[in-house]
Amino acid sequence: MKSILISSAIAALLMLSGCGDKDPKIDESAVDSSAQEVVQDPSAQEVAPVQTETVSSSEASVMSDGTSQETDGQAMMRIEKELLTIYFDFDKFNIRNDMQGNLSTDATIAKNQAKDFSIKLEGNCDEWGSDEYNFALGLKRSNTVKKALVAEGVDESRITMVSFGESNPVCNDKTKECWAKNRRVDFKLLP
Numbered sequence: 001m002k003s004i005l006i007s008s009a010i011a012a013l014l015m016l017s018g019c020g021d022k023d024p025k026i027d028e029s030a031v032d033s034s035a036q037e038v039v040q041d042p043s044a045q046e047v048a049p050v051q052t053e054t055v056s057s058s059e060a061s062v063m064s065d066g067t068s069q070e071t072d073g074q075a076m077m078r079i080e081k082e083l084l085t086i087y088f089d090f091d092k093f094n095i096r097n098d099m100q101g102n103l104s105t106d107a108t109i110a111k112n113q114a115k116d117f118s119i120k121l122e123g124n125c126d127e128w129g130s131d132e133y134n135f136a137l138g139l140k141r142s143n144t145v146k147k148a149l150v151a152e153g154v155d156e157s158r159i160t161m162v163s164f165g166e167s168n169p170v171c172n173d174k175t176k177e178c179w180a181k182n183r184r185v186d187f188k189l190l191p
Contacts, residue, residue: 072116076189079114083187086145087180090126093140095148103145106187107152118190119154121145123163124170126179131165138163145185160190 070078084102086095095103110119123138142161150156171178 072191076117076191079109079117080187080189082109082113083189085187086141086185088141088183088185090128090179090183091137093137093144095144103148104152107149107154110149110154110158111152114189118158118160119149120188120190121159121161122168122186122188123161124168124182124184124186125164125166126182127166127169128179129166134165135163138165141183141185 083106086099086102086106088094088099089096121142123140123142125134125138125141129137139161142163146156146159146161149159166182169182170184171181
């Protein structure tokens, strides 16, 4: 039995190693026999070297009249910095009184500067509670903010929601202040 396995393995190795010709072949038609040099194709043209220019990512694109225009990505980043985070109380998903001003500011920005973008609401929680509970709570927080934005005139079709539960903390300290920072809804803009 061992001899059959060994001979099968040797046969397989010989087949896999290949029986092809290892010597490279030279195309004789491309070689000038008198000079032993490669004959150039008369239709071949010399290509000029490519000129490159480096532009920093912070620069806006320049129009033909010399003015600059902000790209969509740059506009989204600039507007996202203006959007304010909405914070929540422990184990709650209703909007606090002190967050009403932030929500009104966000609705105004969404209707004006961000009118060409979709809005993603990202619900977040502190570390208290099970993963399932926190994902559900984060979604409830996002939905509450969505309803408030729609009530202030933002088109509902532009708003999407996601819950990160406790998996996206901005603070990892074991303090009440830190946990309060993690109970929030963040705004992201999408093209």
